Amino acid sequence: xxxxxxGGDGYCGWATALHLxxxxxxxxxxxxxxxxxxxDDLGVQTLTPIRPLAERLRVWQDLTGNTIEFFVGDVTDYxxxxxxxxxxxxxxxxxxxEQRSAPFSMIDRQHAxxxxxxxxxxxxxxxxxxxELQPECHLVKLGTMxxxxxxxIDIEEGYIQIEHNGRKDVLPFPKQPGSFYHLSKVHDSHNIxxxxxxxxxxxxxxxxxxxYGTATDEVELDEALINRFDYDEIFGTVLNRFCAQxxxxxxxxxxxxxxxxxxxLDLRDTVRCVELACLHPxxxxxxxxxxxxxxxxSVRELASLVQLAGRKMGLRVAVDHLPDxxxxxxxxxxNAKHSKLMELGLKSHLLSDSLLDSLMNIAVRYxxxxxxxxxxxxxxWRQARNERNxxxxxxxxxxxxxxxxxxxxxx
Amino acid sequence: xxxxxxGGDGYCGWATALHLxxxxxxxxxxxxxxxxxxxDDLGVQTLTPIRPLAERLRVWQDLTGNTIEFFVGDVTDYxxxxxxxxxxxxxxxxxxxEQRSAPFSMIDRQHAxxxxxxxxxxxxxxxxxxxELQPECHLVKLGTMxxxxxxxIDIEEGYIQIEHNGRKDVLPFPKQPGSFYHLSKVHDSHNIxxxxxxxxxxxxxxxxxxxYGTATDEVELDEALINRFDYDEIFGTVLNRFCAQxxxxxxxxxxxxxxxxxxxLDLRDTVRCVELACLHPxxxxxxxxxxxxxxxxSVRELASLVQLAGRKMGLRVAVDHLPDxxxxxxxxxxNAKHSKLMELGLKSHLLSDSLLDSLMNIAVRYxxxxxxxxxxxxxxWRQARNERNxxxxxxxxxxxxxxxxxxxxxx
Numbered sequence: 003x004x005x006x007x008x009g010g011d012g013y014c015g016w017a018t019a020l021h022l023x024x025x026x027x028x029x030x031x032x033x034x035x036x037x038x039x040x041x042d043d044l045g046v047q048t049l050t051p052i053r054p055l056a057e058r059l060r061v062w063q064d065l066t067g068n069t070i071e072f073f074v075g076d077v078t079d080y081x082x083x084x085x086x087x088x089x090x091x092x093x094x095x096x097x098x099x100e101q102r103s104a105p106f107s108m109i110d111r112q113h114a115x116x117x118x119x120x121x122x123x124x125x126x127x128x129x130x131x132x133x134e135l136q137p138e139c140h141l142v143k144l145g146t147m148x149x150x151x152x153x154x155i156d157i158e159e160g161y162i163q164i165e166h167n168g169r170k171d172v173l174p175f176p177k178q179p180g181s182f183y184h185l186s187k188v189h190d191s192h193n194i195x196x197x198x199x200x201x202x203x204x205x206x207x208x209x210x211x212x213x214y215g216t217a218t219d220e221v222e223l224d225e226a227l228i229n230r231f232d233y234d235e236i237f238g239t240v241l242n243r244f245c246a247q248x249x250x251x252x253x254x255x256x257x258x259x260x261x262x263x264x265x266x267l268d269l270r271d272t273v274r275c276v277e278l279a280c281l282h283p284x285x286x287x288x289x290x291x292x293x294x295x296x297x298x299x300s301v302r303e304l305a306s307l308v309q310l311a312g313r314k315m316g317l318r319v320a321v322d323h324l325p326d327x328x329x330x331x332x333x334x335x336x337n338a339k340h341s342k343l344m345e346l347g348l349k350s351h352l353l354s355d356s357l358l359d360s361l362m363n364i365a366v367r368y369x370x371x372x373x374x375x376x377x378x379x380x381x382x383w384r385q386a387r388n389e390r391n392x393x394x395x396x397x398x399x400x401x402x403x404x405x406x407x408x409x410x411x412x413x
Numbered sequence: 414x415x416x417x418x419x420g421g422d423g424y425c426g427w428a429t430a431l432h433l434x435x436x437x438x439x440x441x442x443x444x445x446x447x448x449x450x451x452x453d454d455l456g457v458q459t460l461t462p463i464r465p466l467a468e469r470l471r472v473w474q475d476l477t478g479n480t481i482e483f484f485v486g487d488v489t490d491y492x493x494x495x496x497x498x499x500x501x502x503x504x505x506x507x508x509x510x511e512q513r514s515a516p517f518s519m520i521d522r523q524h525a526x527x528x529x530x531x532x533x534x535x536x537x538x539x540x541x542x543x544x545e546l547q548p549e550c551h552l553v554k555l556g557t558m559x560x561x562x563x564x565x566i567d568i569e570e571g572y573i574q575i576e577h578n579g580r581k582d583v584l585p586f587p588k589q590p591g592s593f594y595h596l597s598k599v600h601d602s603h604n605i606x607x608x609x610x611x612x613x614x615x616x617x618x619x620x621x622x623x624x625y626g627t628a629t630d631e632v633e634l635d636e637a638l639i640n641r642f643d644y645d646e647i648f649g650t651v652l653n654r655f656c657a658q659x660x661x662x663x664x665x666x667x668x669x670x671x672x673x674x675x676x677x678l679d680l681r682d683t684v685r686c687v688e689l690a691c692l693h694p695x696x697x698x699x700x701x702x703x704x705x706x707x708x709x710x711s712v713r714e715l716a717s718l719v720q721l722a723g724r725k726m727g728l729r730v731a732v733d734h735l736p737d738x739x740x741x742x743x744x745x746x747x748n749a750k751h752s753k754l755m756e757l758g759l760k761s762h763l764l765s766d767s768l769l770d771s772l773m774n775i776a777v778r779y780x781x782x783x784x785x786x787x788x789x790x791x792x793x794w795r796q797a798r799n800e801r802n803x804x805x806x807x808x809x810x811x812x813x814x815x816x817x818x819x820x821x822x823x824x
Contacts, residue, residue, distance in 0.1 A: 080522065080800065084800070084801055088801075111491065111537070111538070111541040114537060114541070115534055115537055115538075118533060118534070118537065118600075118604075119530060119534065122529060122533070122600070123526055123529070123530065126522070126525060126526055126529065126593075127522070127526075130522040130525070130797075130800070133797075134799045134800065134801060135801070153582045153584055154580055154581065154582035155575060155576075155577040155578065155580045155581065155582045155584075156577060156578050156580070162575070162577065162587075164566060164573070164575055164577075164587070165566075165576075166566040166567060166573065166575075167566065167567050169565055169566045169567070169746070170565065170566065171564045171565035171566045173564055173566075173587035173589070174587045174588065174589065175587070176573075176575070176584035176585045176586070176587050177585065177603065178584070178585065178606075179603065179607065180607070181607075182537075182604075182607075185600075185603050185604055185607060188600075188603055189529075189533070189596075189599075189600040189603070192588065192590065192596050192599050192600070193529075193593075193596055195589075196590065196591070196592075196593075196596060199740060200740040200794050200795060201795065329610060329611040335580070383611050384611060384612065386541075386544075388545045389491065389495070389541070389545065390495055390499075390545060390546070
């Protein structure tokens with residue numbers, strides 16, 4: 003199958019591109035490489051030393067004989083995107099090419115605007131390009147479980163049957179996203195649902211849980227293929243961050259009471275889920291939603307698991323409760339359905355099996371690269387940085403990164 | 414009360430600004446005047462000859478002694494917007510300053526992108542400006558009944574209690590918007606709901622039905638205060654368009670079977686609803702939704718009413734059914750609640766009373782200005798214009814209008 007992976011230089015995108023290539027698909031990566039620049043702008047870096055994309059792909063070809071084409075450019079640039087889609091003629095487009103950090107989106111107005119323009123317009127452009135140039139192509143879009151928030155009822159996969167005043171309908175599941183980033187994904191979901199309906203496009207929205215781990219069979223083939231592993235407060239997902247903290251003897255930082263419960267999955271399941279979606283495409287006109295995670299944990303439970311794993315490795319792991327920088331329920335009901343990918347054949351990895359071999363060992367191996375000053379949360383949901391009457395230095399501290407707009411044209 | 418009316422040069426905004434000024438509020442209009450330019454770009458014009466904003470305001474002051482300040486600039490320009498909010502120090506901001514036409518948003522990719530960037534970023538900027546400079550200020554935001562679509566259950570005002578698998582929650586009402594414009598309003602709603610929660614802002618979202626009429630007590634004081642009356646396929650709402658058609662002997666153009674049912678209200682009720690919202694502000698942290706309409710009609714019913722009114726004026730009015738250029742149910746259940754504004758004291762005008770005095774008479778008075786070529790639908794939901802490999806002239810036919818972005822910076 004000819005598959006375009008937008009955002010194929012990123013955390014999930016890279017592992018997915020290699021997995022699909024290994025499975026015999028013809029893969030093309032489309033990426034602006036802006037994420038590497040955001041790291042520089044924010045002064046953070048992945049725990050694992052990732053190589054330039056061109057080098058990664060060269061090594062992959064040397065090892066496997068498989069070529070992955072790559073196109074460097076921004077999906078918010080329609081001329082670039084449409085020319086690229088026309089060249090690749092993909093049967094499936096996997097769209098990872100979004101700003102994917104909630105704290106990033108909450109830094110200040112400029113980061114909120116950047117996140118929503120980048121994500122919403124990138125996806126709109128993609129929908130128009132598919133319609134215009136490759137209307138049979140199946141869009142596989144990365145959403146997030148965070149679109150749903152934490153309702154007091156079971157979370158279904160995208161839709162819910164509602165009975166109300168004696169009448170019934172199946173309607174989109176109500177969304178209560180918790181950051182400007184999560185909001186951008188909700189906006190995307192509505193835009194995609196609409197275009198599937200009016201233009202007969204094929205759409206699969208993967209509402210992904212929190213991904214952990216960095217290894218997959220393909221990534222582990224060679225050090226040069228190593229995947230990113232973010233542990234900082236902006237891009238680090240909670241479990242990766244906990245493992246990095248454990249590795250350097252830093253207390254695990256639980257935000258608030260730690261009853262926040264979410265769906266989680268191993269990166270090795272991410273790549274498999276995405277392939278399953280590609281192999282079983284949505285019908286023309288269909289917009290379907292899969293909840294893509296395998297297990298639910300509270301943050302407190304994760305901390306306990308990491309403590310336990312650390313102990314087995316001879317590490318002493320303390321736990322700290324910080325005031326929650328986010329606005330979210332710290333204890334709540336949570337029961338999210340996730341059977342559709344299972345029905346397509348997903349066999350999931352369990353965290354209890356992966357924690358030592360795919361997380362702690364990586365964190366320990368690279369612990370000399372950890373900068374503890376990057377771990378503690380500085381972005382606060384209630385106190386996004388003000389813009390006017392700021393000393394110039396405060397504004398300069400986290401400039402709005404370039405992402406295909408010139409800085410001056412940012413609204 | 415100090416009130417800022419963003420978009421105060423537009424159809425609803427102008428009537429609202431005058432109404433509030435007449436009722437003793439201190440009103441400031443903020444408007445980029447871009448809508449007048451869009452008319453020029455698309456080659457359409459209001460049936461009624463509206464005057465330049467400065468002249469309108471001068472006449473208003475001469476007639477009433479009331480000054481309305483005005484600030485010309487774009488809400489997508491944060492420096493302008495925040496400086497303006499700082500100057501006005503409003504107790505309430507009424508936000509009409511959005512691209513408000515569904516067909517406009519469906520012309521092509523550029524108009525879709527313009528609509529979503531303009532509306533979503535304008536509103537984001539406003540939320541940040543209120544938070545930073547005027548956190549007690551009450552945001553009164555114009556949404557649309559079109560956010561809900563046409564579900565097969567009763568439509569509630571913003572939220573619905575859902576019972577599911579034995580548990581209950583009150584959740585945002587599921588949204589099924591039917592154009593990139595309606596989608597932009599759904600995006601806004603989610604963004605506002607979130608900021609009310611995390612920043613304790615006060616928000617009222619007025620999900621307005623289709624507005625008809627052009628007259629209010631204030632607008633009628635002088636010919637120079639006349640309000641716009643759009644009848645063209647892009648900006649003309651259905652009832653205004655029908656009246657214009659009746660006035661020139663053009664058949665009323667029903668799209669499809671005409672069973673499309675919507676909520677409607679008289680412009681004189683719009684201005685009153687907005688004032689009621691201002692007089693009864695939301696609490697800090699509260700995001701509330703009012704469904705702002707007074708009566709439901711199907712398009713077929715409206716056509717019959719206009720035929721009847723035309724007959725009373727001696728006009729022969731035919732009816733034509735065109736293929737529906739939109740993707741929408743042509744027959745469906747529709748029952749939308751709208752009691753909250755009634756509870757605040759709204760006394761509504763009824764269409765049966767307004768049709769002759771506030772619609773047909775205006776259409777007949779200005780019928781020499783009607784250009785019949787502007788009435789028939791050319792924008793088609795299924796066939797948004799392609800962008801690549803177009804002859805230059807086709808692209809030039811409806812250029813993306815400027816709206817504070819330079820054309821080159823449009824993503």
